[in-house]
Amino acid sequence: MFDFSFGELMVVGLVALVVLGPERLPKAARFTGLWVRRARAQWYSVKSELEQELASDELRRSLHAGRDAMREAEGQLRDFAGDIERPAPAPEATPVPAPTREPEPALASAPDEQAPAADTRRDD
16 A cells, blocks of 8 residues: 555654654554554445445346346247237138240251361372
8 A cells, every 4th residue: 555665664663763752652653553453444344335335236237137138038938929829821822823834945056067078089
């Protein structure tokens, strides 16, 4: 909490010894220790009370969120149950057209090409 070095504490002790004297210094140290303990106990009490309040507030928020989620799930289940219980509408009688077969495409014939004439000449 406070950052005091050993040297600083020695200076404070020497000043207290000079100001109070050796007769009153032990009594003053006990009195100061008593007040430091009381202040520390009060601080811890306030700290723990604040932590408990925050924890209960967080728990309360968590419970509200859980309750809202449960209500939402219940509503969805009721909607789903209502959809299941409701009879399905009868399908309308619409005539189904008979399937027609399309003629198969004719094989594409190659364009009229003249085949090269066989070489009938003889080379003798």
